[in-house]
Structure formats: structure tokens, C-alpha cells
Amino acid sequence: MGYTLVYLSLIVLIPLATLALKTAEMTWGELWTIATSDRALASYKITFGASFIAATINVVFGTLLAWALVRYRFPGRGIVDALIDVPFALPTAVSGLALTAVLAPNGFIGQFLEPLGIKAVFSPLGITLALVFIGLPFVVRTVQPVLEELEPEVEEAAAVLGASRAQTLWRVIVPPLVPAMLTGFALAFARAIGEYGSVVFIAGNKQFETEITPLLIMSRLEAYDYPGATALALVMLLVSFTMLLAINGLGAWTRRRAGHIT
């Protein structure tokens, strides 16, 4: 017990506390100026914007994939299920490298985008795509178990009561899934805003255009601008903790919603 707390403090709490200490060295005014500089604001926009879009895409395709995996039997289903976890398992640097190669103008997919005038690397689009890759498992793995728990009888009851398949889907299947979909969204979004490895390769890191906040922190650190880095980190941590709280709240909601009838 004592050991647990000491180790937790040494590895996690004390290091994070230094962040607070560093912040305390600054005045509110300084903090505000740094955290709202044009370059910082541009980086929030790209980081949160791309993360939001990516998490939204993940909710759509992740739910679709979870549905296919739970409801349908098709050849290769086992492999598809295993592939979902690849973005979890792959080191982020490799993901970034691989996606850059695929989307580059001479890459497997990039070669088709190039003639259309779509620039997929060194652009916000590339960042979004990298974040889609990173976030996919979160949605699938939160929606999947909830979908598995839905009783087939409930859908049958809806059908016998005169609901069309679309009405059954909308009124009976989707509502219990909503908390899980939101949780998946929050998890994917939280992961995306902090993501670094898979994005640096594809982003091109142009100031005001494709510079994500973690990268801006990195460059502040490299310039030994510790207050600058600290202020930005603080903003990110606040958002992360808000997401963490939201996820916990959603978890409680999901459990209440599922309110097991036994």
C-alpha cells in the first residue's frame, strides 16, 4: 500500500506537479499572453479541429464496423476483428511513417488524390487522416460489447408491435448505443489531441498551418522556452482532464442506461 503510493508519486505525481510549480512562476497575465498567442491559437485550431473531425468519422465507421462484426457472419470476420487493434498495437512513429508513405503523391492512395488536386500530406487533411487511424479502435471497442448485450427479443418485440426495420433501428437499437458511441468519441478525441508520433511525419509542421499543439510544445522545449511550453501544456492538460471526467461520467451513464433487467 505504502509502496503503491510512493511509486505512484515518484513516477506520476511529482513529475506532473513540477508542471504546476513552473506555472506558478508565471503571472496570470504572462500565462494568458503565451496561451493565446497567434501561433498557439492556430495550433489549437488545427489540433482540436482535426481531432474533432477524426473522432466524428470514427464514430460513423467504428459503429458500422462494430455492427458488422457483431451482427453478421462473413468470411474473414476473425481477421477483421483482429485488425481493429492494429492502431493500438503499432508504435505511433510507424503509423505516421506508413500513412505518410501511403498518402504521399507517389503513394498507394496519394497517387489518386494528386490528380484531383487533393493534398493529403503536409496538410490538415493528412493530420485528420492520421488521427482517424489512431482513434478507430476506441469507438469499435466501446460500441461492440454494448451491441453484443442487446437482446434479440427486444428487436423482435418491436417488429411484432408493428415497427418497420428503420423504426426499430432508430427507436430501439440506437438509443442504448448512444452513450457508448459518445464514450468512444470522447476516447478517440482525447487520444487525438495529445497525439504526436503519427502526426509529425504527415503534418509537415508549418507554423499556423499544420503545427499541432504537442509539436509547438516540442519546439518551445527545444528552444529552452520552458514557460512557453508549460503554458501550452497546461491548456492541453485542462482539456484532457475535462475529457477524462466526461468519459467517466459517460461510463456511469452507460451503466445506468443498460440498467440490467434480470
Place this chain on the structure above:
Amino acid sequence: MLPLERSIPRAATTEPTWVRRIIIGLGVGFLLLFVVVPLATVVIAALSHGASAYGRAITDPHALRALKLTLIAAAISVPLNLVFGVAAAWAIARFRFPGRALLITLIDLPLAVSPVIAGMVFVLLFGANGLIGPWLAANGVKVIFALPGIVLATTFVTFPYVARELIPLMEAQGHEEEEAALVLGASPWQMFTKITLPKIKWGLLYGVVLCTARAMGEFGAVSVVSGNIRGRTSTLPLHVEILYNEYEYQAAFAVASLLVIIGIGSLIARRLIARRKKEST
């Protein structure tokens, strides 16, 4: 009422075949495009200059040094987190104490923190302008831009994995068998090795695999603290970046393919362990 009847598709509650095909097609297509194609690209690019170029790239002295450093960092941080994970899960599952919920949340904290910030806090602590960095430097201890920093950052990001795996498992299993063992005259150590450990072994192994894979693949946090000194403080993922920035694409992909093997290997191991775990409960 019969299990047999359960497995039969129920006409009233399934979609027409064409709808099913579209859903499966969209889902699988999305996965192919986003997961399979990039994976295949790494392998193809790694082998683009032939097998001997691939061999040269992965046996390059710098690559080998990076591999060695990666293994050392994992070899230190994984056992540390393993011991912590077991201790924390045991305390949480066994006792009710004030702040228990807070402890669980704190254990998850590193997952919510951006890897860059994870690395950054160690720079703030041990860096040249850091809190205790100057004092350490005066005593000849180098943490940042050296192995200790890499180990610390790796330990931080892989901190929750074992504990997270074990807490629900140990909570679900309860404590009756341990109590029976104690009543039958087992020492606490015998109780742990003969009763608790066998009960949690698959969960433990699962957590260790997850922790190890993440430790070897960590990029952002390590990148902040390592200083990227080629052949000295670069781990495998950092080495990939160095090669890429130096336009050594084929070598970058060759080293990346090693990481793909580690990642996919851990994925397969996890699925096998999960199956065993399911069978044993």
C-alpha cells in the same frame, strides 16, 4: 428455448442481403484502406531495395545500438510497472480506503496525458534549467538526454497497463480462496505464489505484453527527453525518425518493419492470451 434455435438468423430482425453487403463492404473497405494498406506499404518499402539492403539496414551499428537501448529501457520499466501493478491492484481489490476511487483515476492519468507532456515534465524536473537538474549535473548525474530519462519517460507512459488489467480481474475473483489458504496454514508468500498468482496469471501476462509493446514503441515522450543523439540516445522509433529526416527512406522502413513485427507479435500474443484467459475462467 433451445440453444439450437438461438443461432438461427431471425428473419424479422435482420436486414436485407444488399444492406448487409453494403455495411460489411463499407466497414471492411475502411479498414483495408486505413490499416492494411499502410501496413503493407511498410513491408514493401522496407524490401524495395532487395533483401540484402534490408539486412544491411537492420544490422547497421546505429540500428543495433537503438535496438539495444530499446530493450534496456523496456527491461527496466516493465518489471517496475509489473511489481507496481500487482501491488496496486491487490491494494485496490482487497481494501476499502478513503481515496480509493481517486487512486484508480490517478493510475489512469498517464493515459490521458499527451506523450509530449509526459516527456516534458521530466525535462522540467531534471533538465539543465529544471528543478533539480542543476544539482544533479553538479554531482555528475545525467538524466535528460541519457538513459535514465528514457527509462523514466517510458515508465511513465506504460505505468497504467498492468494495474488496469489486474484491478477488474482481482476485484471479480474475490478473496475467499486466499482466506482458505491462510486458514489451512499457508504463509502469506505461499498464499501469493500458490493461490493468487495462478489465478491472475493470464491477466498479468496480458498486461505485461501490452506494457512491453508500448514501452518498445513509445515515441513522443522519449523523443522529448532523449535529445535524439544518433547511436547514443535514440531508441528504435527515434532511429526511424532520424533515418527518415535524413532521406534514408528504405532504411527507415526497414527499421520500422522491426517495430511492425513487435507490434503485430504483441497483438497476436494478446489475442492468444485473451483466449486462454477466457477458457480458464
Place this chain on the structure above:
Amino acid sequence: MTISVRNITKRFGTFTALNNVSLDVPSGELVALLGPSGSGKTSLLRILSGLEQPDQGTAFLDGTDLGSQSARQRNVGLVFQHYALFRHLDVFENVAFALRVRKRPESEVQTRVKELLQLVQLEGLGRRMPSQLSGGQRQRIALARALAARPRVLLLDEPFGALDAQVRAELRGWLRRLHDEIHLTTVFVTHDQDEAFEVADRVVVMDHGKIEQVGSPTEVFEHPANDFVMRFLGHVNVFEASFEAGRARVGEVFVDVDRPGDGHGRLYVRPHEVDIARSSSKDAIAARVLRVTPLGAGLKIELRAPALGSNLRADIDWDRGTALALRDGDDVFLSLRRARVFAQAA
């Protein structure tokens, strides 16, 4: 609304759930499908509701072929064993579901749902969530939900199977009274003979995908059509016997039987058809009391009768029991008031 089932066969892989089944349910009747699990009763119900399609045969509602109608078009009320309530909807919206999907005006929905909640005696619980209700309440809500769109027939699949004994007994009586009030043609699946007898006008006994007997509770109990029905409806003593000239021989004992036959077969005697006496009489069988157990309105007596070659059970009422004052180990004499024989089914 009458239900007719004509020659329905349903297979799941190699398992035959229904084998050429035909049945008629007159309008306004409450019929119980009674049988062990796997006898096909639930499959028949699911075919009537449109959740399964028969491989062969046809079902009719008032003479209309149901084959071309999907589950949602049939407008039948179906109640599931595990309620299948919509967990994310409150009680009111659960009951209103069938009206909502039919896009009925709000005023009609309000009136109808209130009326139904009153019918199932749960008025005032409209804003509760299903998870806040007891099992018995949930099942009544499920019933109200099934009745909302004024279904043509009501189908209940083991509706009380998931409830504990006391609630079950209560709901049985309640369902019977409800049926007397609304007179809706109702088919009700159960594996519990007491439940079937108490609630139903007629009982359909099923086994292995076939209908074994159809009749009123008294008919099927007093005049079982075959040995399956005999065994399934309550406890019965079974003896191996040989038959000659209108008499059956069991061990060393001869018994008069109501159906003459020759050769070997089985003799069936209900426990309440065994008489016990302290003194011997003509044709009486000597036996020893093994155990006396109080059982509801009477006593259950386990006996050993060496002449019959096996143990048997007798049920006697309290008064008789008091008069006999039986104790474990007493020696007594038995006579069989009635013994039955059925044509051997393979």
C-alpha cells in the same frame, strides 16, 4: 378471431421443431400449449407471430393466409418470457410504442396508454423506468404494451417462467380474469401443467414437434390419449406388466384393466388412485410404508410392495390419513382403484 394452423412443419438444421402440426383455436378462447422444452410449442408461437417462417404448411387468422404478412403487418400481441421491455423508454413510452410507430395522434396515445395502465393495475407508474419495476410488474407492462394496438390475437411465450412461485400464482389468476374481461383469442405457451390447467379453456399437449392431445384440462387429465400425456401430466406409478384376457399381471399380482390386450406393456396408476387399508381384503397387495410426507391437501406415502416388484407412491387426503395414522415402517394393504393401459408407441 379464430386461429387455424394447417400441416405446419419447421426444421432447424436436422432438428424438427414442428412435424406436420394442425390446430384450431376458436374465437375468444384461451388455449395453452403445454409440453417439455423442445416440444415445438415456442416455435409454433413464433410462426404465428411472424418471427419464424414455416418450412411447410399455413397459418390462418379468420381464414386469411398469414404467409404473405410479415411480423409487423400481422398485428398480433406477443409477450416474451423475459419481458423484452425497451430499457431506455419509461413505462408509458413502452406501452405507447405500437401507437407511436403507427403515428397515432398524441391525444389517442394518452388515452389508450392510461386505459391500459389501468387495465394492468399499474396506473401512476408511467414515468418509471423498467429497471425500477419488479418482475411481475414488468410482465404486466409487457402485456399492456402487447395490447396497445388492439391486436387480433394475443400470444404469450412462457409469460410467468422468469417469476418466482408466489408472483406466478397471482398472475395466473389475474390473467384468467383479464381474459374473461377482454375475450381476446389467446395462445399461451407453458411447460407447467398447473399453470395450463388453471388458466386455459383448452390444453394442447405437445411433444417432439407433434400435438399429442387437445382437450379441456379435465379431459386431458382424466382421459389421457397416450402414455406420454399420462406421464407428463402429474406423477404416475408405472409398472411393467403382461396382459391376458382383460387382466394385467404385475409381478405376482393380477389387476383388472379398462382396455383388454395381449402381450407385454406398461400399467399406469395415479397416486390418488391407490387405496391404503390397515386390514387385508380380496386382491389386496401387501406393502410397507417407507415415508409419509405432508403434501398440500393430503399426504404423500412412499411404499414398498414386494409383490409388485417395485416401489410406488400413493396420495391420500388428510381425513383418511388421520384415520389410518400411518408411520414409517407400518405394514399396510393396497388396492388399485384404477389402472390404465395404452397402445404401445414403438
